Amino acid sequence: MSRWSAIAGYSLVGAATQLVWLNFAGVTTVAAIHYAVSETAIGWLAQVFPLLYVVLSIPCGLLLDRWFRPALLAGAVLTTLGALVRLGGDTFAWLLAGQLIASIAQPLVLNAVTGITTRYLPVKSRPTGVAIGTASIFAGMLLAFLLSAVLPTAADLHTMLLATAGFCVAATAVLAVALRHPGSAEPTTQPTFAALRTAWSDPLIRRLALLATFPFGVFVALSTFAQPLLEPAGIPNTTASLILLLNVIAGVLGSALIPIWTARHHAESPYLLTALALTAIALLTLALAPSTPTALITITLIGLLLLPALPVVLELVERRSTTSEGTATSLIWLAGNAGGLLAATATGLLVNHPLPAFLLLTLLPLLALPGAHTLRHHLTPTTR
Numbered sequence: 353m354s355r356w357s358a359i360a361g362y363s364l365v366g367a368a369t370q371l372v373w374l375n376f377a378g379v380t381t382v383a384a385i386h387y388a389v390s391e392t393a394i395g396w397l398a399q400v401f402p403l404l405y406v407v408l409s410i411p412c413g414l415l416l417d418r419w420f421r422p423a424l425l426a427g428a429v430l431t432t433l434g435a436l437v438r439l440g441g442d443t444f445a446w447l448l449a450g451q452l453i454a455s456i457a458q459p460l461v462l463n464a465v466t467g468i469t470t471r472y473l474p475v476k477s478r479p480t481g482v483a484i485g486t487a488s489i490f491a492g493m494l495l496a497f498l499l500s501a502v503l504p505t506a507a508d509l510h511t512m513l514l515a516t517a518g519f520c521v522a523a524t525a526v527l528a529v530a531l532r533h534p535g536s537a538e539p540t541t542q543p544t545f546a547a548l549r550t551a552w553s554d555p556l557i558r559r560l561a562l563l564a565t566f567p568f569g570v571f572v573a574l575s576t577f578a579q580p581l582l583e584p585a586g587i588p589n590t591t592a593s594l595i596l597l598l599n600v601i602a603g604v605l606g607s608a609l610i611p612i613w614t615a616r617h618h619a620e621s622p623y624l625l626t627a628l629a630l631t632a633i634a635l636l637t638l639a640l641a642p643s644t645p646t647a648l649i650t651i652t653l654i655g656l657l658l659l660p661a662l663p664v665v666l667e668l669v670e671r672r673s674t675t676s677e678g679t680a681t682s683l684i685w686l687a688g689n690a691g692g693l694l695a696a697t698a699t700g701l702l703v704n705h706p707l708p709a710f711l712l713l714t715l716l717p718l719l720a721l722p723g724a725h726t727l728r729h730h731l732t733p734t735t736r
Contacts, residue, residue, distance in 0.1 A: 358472040359481050361530035362464065363488030364523035365428045369461050370492030371499075371516050372435050372454045373401045378500025378593035379509070380579050386506040387444040391580050395700050397451050398576045402696070404455040405462075405689035410548060412459035413682025416467055421531045424468070427460025428524040435517040442510065462489065463682045466670040471534070479615045479667050486663035487607040493575065494600040495519075501593040551680040556672055559723060560665050561683045563624070565691030566720035567661045570631065570654070570713050572692030573699040574599075578651065581699075581706045585642035592647075599651045603659030610660035611667050620664055624724035627657040628717040635717070639710030658717075662688070691716075 376383045376394050384391045415423040434454025440446045469481030503512045551557050579592040587595075614623045634650035669680050695716060702709035 355472045357530045358468055359484055361523075361527035362424070362461075362468045363485055363491075365424075365431065365461055365527045366465065366485060366489045367492030367495060368428075368435075368516075368520045368523040369431050369454065369458045370489055371496045371519060372431060372451070373398055373458065374493055374496035374575055375499070375512060375516055377575050378497050378579055378596055379504060379512075379589065380577070381583065381589060382504065382506050383509065386509060387447070389444050391703060392700050393444065395576050395696065395703075397447055398572075399693060399696050399700070400448075400451050401455040401458055402572060402689035402693040404452070405459050406686055406693060408456065409459045409463065409682040409686035409689065410679065413463045413679040414548070416460065416464050416682075417679055420464070420467055420471065421534065423460050424464045425524075425528060425531060427457040427464070428527050430454065430457030431461065432517070432520040432524045435513070435520040438513050439510075439517060459682065459685060462685055465489070466666055466681045470670060478670055479612055482667045482670055483608055483611045483663050486611070486666060487604050490600055490604045490607055490659055494597060494604055497593055497597040497600055501590060501597055504590050504593065548679050551683055554672065554680075557669065557680050557683060559727060560668060561687035563720055563723045563727065564662070564665055564684050564688040566716045567628065567631070567658050568688030569691035569695030570635070570716050571658060572689075573695040573713055574651065574654070576696045577699050577703055577709070580703050581709055582642065582647055584706055585644075585647070587642075587644050587647060591644060595644075595647050595651050598648065599655035600659070602652050602656035606656045606660040607663050611663040614664050615667055620668060621724060621728035623664065624661055624727065625721065627661055628720050628724055631658050632714050632717040635710055635714040639707055639714060642706060642710075 376397050380391050380394050383394045387394070412423070412427075431454050434450040434452070434457065436450070437453055438447050438450030440449075465485040466482060468485060469478045473481045499512050499515060503509070503515075575596065578596055579589060582592045582595070583589070610623065614620050631654050634653050638646055638650045665684055666681060669684055672680070695713065698712060699709050702712065
């Protein structure tokens with residue numbers, strides 16, 4: 353079986369985790385009315401994912417470093433189980449139970465994005481593998497927004513959940529077949545907690561983790577609350593879902609192309625500086641002049657420029673790490689999800705006040721600019 357089949361199986365499961373995570377992002381108001389809860393409560397169906405990611409990221413990274421295939425498959429199975437549990441009843445409690453199960457699985461899957469490429473691909477193909485794996489994660493977000501755009505009413509919610517569960521079952525089956533045999537570059541050592549100390553002692557890994565906090569926070573907050581934040585500007589639910597859809601389409605395209613270009617031209621720092629600065633300008637524009645055309649242009653631009661920052665960072669981690677790439681990757685995801693949790697929580701508190709909410713989000717990429725500027729001083733020939 354082609355070594356790329358493992359990447360394909362992983363990509364499907366990675367997409368499934370994001371589909372479950374963001375099922376309700378485009379139908380927040382509709383779901384709140386249907387389940388008789390607040391919009392903030394519906395937002396927590398997504399926010400439990402970064403919350404548990406912060407808690408579980410490092411343990412899951414250690415599990416992946418030691419038992420990669422069983423741990424990754426466990427993540428796929430738990431994602432599917434969570435999606436199926438949500439079909440247990442038409443209540444908020446069933447939804448929350450399913451989301452909690454699936455959120456436990458997410459770090460087992462997402463932390464494996466560098467490990468799957470290291471084990472199954474030759475060195476020259478690994479930047480492409482990381483780009484594909486990360487783009488597929490964003491493709492899962494795209495599918496979530498597409499479903500909410502196609503199935504936007506309360507009567508469609510069960511159909512949306514059923515379609516999601518079916519996708520998860522199929523993705524898990526494909527991955528299980530692809531991982532029957534180990535990769536050709538399995539680590540020869542068994543990582544322990546020393547791997548965590550090694551990863552954290554690397555100044556580049558620490559800087560990349562801190563840098564991931566801010567753009568990840570912007571994206572998670574926008575994905576969770578864009579629909580209710582845009583509603584006061586007269587942007588209907590279906591239009592907001594389509595805008596989020598275009599945001600992720602742009603992000604998928606950017607994630608498939610930009611990381612490969614930056615790796616070949618050693619342009620990681622200039623790219624991050626440009627992406628962060630333009631994201632801040634876009635958010636400020638959205639805060640001061642919210643409208644359908646403004647939201648369409650700015651949010652799409654944010655997707656194109658900001659989402660590829662994640663695979664750029666992860667590709668640097670893959671090049672820097674050796675036998676403990678799962679642990680190093682877990683630090684990046686932990687920091688990013690911590691930023692996402694904090695940003696989404698703060699934005700949720702301001703969900704009825706779009707201007708201060710968007711101004712808050714404008715601040716986040718600005719705070720990341722100094723770190724992006726000094727990143728090049730930490731890049732050695734090994735990471736170039």
